[in-house]
Amino acid sequence: MWRDTVLVAGKDLRIEARSRVALSQVAPFGVVALVLFAFALGPERTPMAKGSPGLFWVAVLFCTVLAVQRSVAVESVDGARDGLRLSGLDPAGLFLGKSAAVAAQLVVLEVVLGAGVVLLYGAKIEIPWLVVTSGLLGAVGLAATGTLYGALSAGLRVRETLLPLLLLPIAAPVLLAGTRIWQAAMAGGVPSDGTQWLRLLVVFDAVYVALGVVVFGPIHESA
Amino acid sequence: MAPAAPSSPVLFLHGAVALSGRFPLLAGVDLEVASGETVLIDGPNGAGKTSLLRVCAGLVPLASGRVAVFGLDPVRRRTQVRRRTGLVAHAAHLYDDLTVRENVRFAVRAAGADTGRIDGACDRLGLSGRLLKTSASKLSAGQRRRVALAVLAARWPELWLLDEPHAGLDASARQALDQLIVEAAAGGATVVIASHETSSVEPLASRAITLTGGRVTAERAIGPAPEHGDPTRPEVAHVA
Numbered sequence: 001m002w003r004d005t006v007l008v009a010g011k012d013l014r015i016e017a018r019s020r021v022a023l024s025q026v027a028p029f030g031v032v033a034l035v036l037f038a039f040a041l042g043p044e045r046t047p048m049a050k051g052s053p054g055l056f057w058v059a060v061l062f063c064t065v066l067a068v069q070r071s072v073a074v075e076s077v078d079g080a081r082d083g084l085r086l087s088g089l090d091p092a093g094l095f096l097g098k099s100a101a102v103a104a105q106l107v108v109l110e111v112v113l114g115a116g117v118v119l120l121y122g123a124k125i126e127i128p129w130l131v132v133t134s135g136l137l138g139a140v141g142l143a144a145t146g147t148l149y150g151a152l153s154a155g156l157r158v159r160e161t162l163l164p165l166l167l168l169p170i171a172a173p174v175l176l177a178g179t180r181i182w183q184a185a186m187a188g189g190v191p192s193d194g195t196q197w198l199r200l201l202v203v204f205d206a207v208y209v210a211l212g213v214v215v216f217g218p219i220h221e222s223a
Numbered sequence: 224m225a226p227a228a229p230s231s232p233v234l235f236l237h238g239a240v241a242l243s244g245r246f247p248l249l250a251g252v253d254l255e256v257a258s259g260e261t262v263l264i265d266g267p268n269g270a271g272k273t274s275l276l277r278v279c280a281g282l283v284p285l286a287s288g289r290v291a292v293f294g295l296d297p298v299r300r301r302t303q304v305r306r307r308t309g310l311v312a313h314a315a316h317l318y319d320d321l322t323v324r325e326n327v328r329f330a331v332r333a334a335g336a337d338t339g340r341i342d343g344a345c346d347r348l349g350l351s352g353r354l355l356k357t358s359a360s361k362l363s364a365g366q367r368r369r370v371a372l373a374v375l376a377a378r379w380p381e382l383w384l385l386d387e388p389h390a391g392l393d394a395s396a397r398q399a400l401d402q403l404i405v406e407a408a409a410g411g412a413t414v415v416i417a418s419h420e421t422s423s424v425e426p427l428a429s430r431a432i433t434l435t436g437g438r439v440t441a442e443r444a445i446g447p448a449p450e451h452g453d454p455t456r457p458e459v460a461h462v463a
Contacts, residue, residue, distance in 0.1 A: 007333060011318070014321065015318055015321060019320045078315055078318075078367070079312060079313075079314025079315070079316050080317070080318060082282060082312065083314075083316025086280055086282070086305055086309075086310050087330065087333035088303075088333075089333050
């Protein structure tokens with residue numbers, strides 16, 4: 001399983017390194033979203049800084065949809081999905097590999113969007129490790145759910161519109177927990193205010209990674 | 224490569240019915256293919272040739288009837304079956320952003336096969352030099368087909384399922400493909416070729432099956448049959 005995980009993740013990351021879709025299209029889209037949020041909130045910096053945790057995670061969710069759609073799309077060309085099925089790859093390894101590749105891209109996107117929030121909104125992070133940990137855990141959870149629901153919608157002609165409809169409500173706990181953790185990190189009070197939400201992210205990740213390992217195979221076969 | 228037991232057919236289908244929605248892809252196929260045999264499947268467009276190969280590869284489940292590949296249910300035991308089976312389909316299963324060599328290497332490693340054969344396989348299919356470092360997006364249809372065949376040659380599975388393998392290939396690639404098929408069969412592999420180009424395939428095959436409307440409507444010997452023992456019933460997939 002782990003061999004297949006590394007193989008699939010390496011393949012997807014190599015494709016991303018060649019096409020640069022995440023860096024040249026998804027990241028700029030996220031930054032544009034942050035700029036538009038800033039326009040909507042007006043020129044005052046205080047409301048922008050106050051709303052920055054939620055706006056950051058909304059931008060991350062939008063970018064997740066695009067990253068997952070790209071991950072699904074590379075398997076939709078030239079029968080590549082059939083090629084994966086026919087190879088006899090371990091379905092759990094396939095799920096973990098595709099999730100790991102999406103998670104790696106999301107971490108990079110979070111760094112870009114985090115810098116955007118600090119620069120555009122004047123957000124000040126008092127407890128950086130909380131933000132970093134929430135970013136990593138959030139990326140894992142979003143990648144796992146995205147890969148799972150991406151596989152569900154993969155064989156459908158309406159997958160581009162169906163995926164956000166399926167994914168965004170499911171990802172709401174990440175938005176909620178991530179926002180609360182950022183608020184705690186910006187407030188600079190007691191870290192435990194954020195750590196209880198970190199636990200929610202850990203549980204969310206564990207549930208969706210385990211679910212994906214178990215059900216991804218049948219979903220992938222029927223897509 | 225662990226060959227199938229000589230006494231059991233590599234492919235066994237009995238009353239195999241496959242559906243796409245309510246449309247019948249196969250309408251009750253009975254077929255046995257022994258180890259080491261090379262079989263031509265012909266028939267008009269829409270006869271079910273591609274569907275038959277996809278059923279054998281475990282990509283299409285049966286609605287009713289029985290199928291066994293290496294004595295195993297290709298849907299329930301798909302990993303074991305697929306690791307021993309190679310399917311060259313209409314699509315080449317390539318990633319446009321990867322080079323030819325990266326595509327072959329990924330496919331061979333994904334199938335758990337030895338990567339040591341990759342260079343030789345690519346050479347045989349005329350994939351060498353700068354072509355190996357060329358992105359798959361820049362390949363012609365014939366070159367994509369060559370890459371798909373190179374993956375098969377590098378993997379060297381026990382069961383070769385070839386869907387219109389000569390389509391889009393030039394004379395040298397056709398010759399290389401024919402040679403591969405002859406060597407595979409001589410080495411004990413079982414080869415099933417679905418093709419309209421019967422004149423190209425008949426010299427390679429020992430038997431021809433004609434499919435019409437999802438059923439086997441004719442069968443004829445066109446060469447020496449391979450040596451194999453008494454067939455016995457394998458473990459079969461049975462869908463009520």
